[in-house]
Amino acid sequence: MSRVKALRPIVVVILLIAGAGGGYLSVALQRTADSLVTSQLDVAASIGRMEATATAITAAQEAYVAPGQPDEPWLERVSQLVQELATTSANIRPRLRSTEAAEHLQTLSAALESLLAIDGRVRESLRNGQDLTASDLIFTDARDTVASIVTTLKALDQNERVAVEAERAALGQQRLLLLGIVGAIWAVGLVLLVRQPPAPDRGQIGVRSVSGSESETVPEPTAAPSFTMDLDGAAQICTDISRVTSADALPDLLARAAAVLDASGIILWIGAGEELFAVTAHGYDRKVVSRLGPIGRHANNATAAAWRTGELRTVSGDMMSNGAIVAPMFGVDTCIGVLAAEIRHGRESDPSTRALTAMFAAQFATVVAAWPAPSEAPAPKETDSTDPFAASL
Numbered sequence: 001m002s003r004v005k006a007l008r009p010i011v012v013v014i015l016l017i018a019g020a021g022g023g024y025l026s027v028a029l030q031r032t033a034d035s036l037v038t039s040q041l042d043v044a045a046s047i048g049r050m051e052a053t054a055t056a057i058t059a060a061q062e063a064y065v066a067p068g069q070p071d072e073p074w075l076e077r078v079s080q081l082v083q084e085l086a087t088t089s090a091n092i093r094p095r096l097r098s099t100e101a102a103e104h105l106q107t108l109s110a111a112l113e114s115l116l117a118i119d120g121r122v123r124e125s126l127r128n129g130q131d132l133t134a135s136d137l138i139f140t141d142a143r144d145t146v147a148s149i150v151t152t153l154k155a156l157d158q159n160e161r162v163a164v165e166a167e168r169a170a171l172g173q174q175r176l177l178l179l180g181i182v183g184a185i186w187a188v189g190l191v192l193l194v195r196q197p198p199a200p201d202r203g204q205i206g207v208r209s210v211s212g213s214e215s216e217t218v219p220e221p222t223a224a225p226s227f228t229m230d231l232d233g234a235a236q237i238c239t240d241i242s243r244v245t246s247a248d249a250l251p252d253l254l255a256r257a258a259a260v261l262d263a264s265g266i267i268l269w270i271g272a273g274e275e276l277f278a279v280t281a282h283g284y285d286r287k288v289v290s291r292l293g294p295i296g297r298h299a300n301n302a303t304a305a306a307w308r309t310g311e312l313r314t315v316s317g318d319m320m321s322n323g324a325i326v327a328p329m330f331g332v333d334t335c336i337g338v339l340a341a342e343i344r345h346g347r348e349s350d351p352s353t354r355a356l357t358a359m360f361a362a363q364f365a366t367v368v369a370a371w372p373a374p375s376e377a378p379a380p381k382e383t384d385s386t387d388p389f390a391a392s393l
Contacts, residue, residue, distance in 0.1 A: 040161065
């Protein structure tokens with residue numbers, strides 16, 4: 001039995017590492033997908049400018065033969081626009097991702113060379129006073145070449161959009177696969193944690209109950225009502241947490257986590273400086289949560305102790321009140337806050353309930369940013385009597 005007990009902390013550590021690692025990789029894949037979109041938007045904007053430049057070339061060439069217009073400014077303008085088109089084309093080449101991009105750029109380069117050749121013939125005709133010949137070249141050959149350039153640019157833009165969308169879809173599949181693997185690890189780990197070792201022949205087993213900064217040995221609580229742990233639901237919640245993109249989703253996720261833990265309420269506390277702040281909760285009236293003042297790092301309660309030590313803490317319940325589990329939430333190199341759950345039916349001493357609480361805390365830590373700044377407002381003078389964590393957490 002002692003060997004089984006010794007393995008449980010190892011399993012919990014593996015679950016935490018899997019959750020944190022899976023969350024980190026999931027965020028990295030999402031950032032890669034977002035960077036693809038940003039790059040594609042930049043390329044699309046550049047292609048749009050190139051289309052406008054090509055259209056401007058046609059207008060400038062038509063001004064060559066406009067009555068009463070001097071040729072020199074427009075000749076210089078066309079040269080400038082053609083050079084701008086060639087430069088932009090060269091600049092976007094490294095950012096193109098479609099397989100057709102090279103072919104489109106080659107077609108574009110050939111069209112630009114053809115346009116330069118036609119423009120040279122137009123200028124020679126103008127120097128020789130052959131305005132009709134110049135007009136014919138401008139309104140037929142030159143215009144058709146510019147139209148070909150615009151068509152090529154539109155095709156290039158469409159191919160880039162399709163290529164980026166395909167890459168994003170592939171990254172999404174990788175995220176789903178990653179989350180599936182992490183979920184499978186958790187499922188196996190939780191099964192191992194839920195399995196109970198044979199009861200010893202001696203009497204009741206002492207458990208460690210932490211209330212505030214003190215711990216004492218107390219009798220194991222009487223058997224709790226039958227409660228089936230929903231492992232599939234827990235795995236799905238963890239998957240959904242890793243996909244959170246807005247803080248608006250947190251209350252619903254907390255509600256689902258509370259249902260799995262058989263908790264009447266959950267509060268997320270985030271640290272800033274030397275204080276913890278209640279940032280979101282489930283199961284309590286909003287007015288109660290809004291009146292919760294900050295908790296100092298060295299306060300004599302389980303919430304502060306879990307944050308200070310980075311270790312899970314419990315508060316034993318009794319006939320009049322529920323118990324509680326407080327699990328630390330870790331960032332890259334420090335404990336950023338805690339998840340405090342008010343547990344019903346004496347399940348705060350249940351190993352599987354503790355493990356699930358720690359797992360949920362690890363997952364929420366990957367999506368909840370540290371509270372931006374400690375409150376400058378004074379703490380409430382007295383604690384609301386309806387606050388279930390006032391005394392113990």
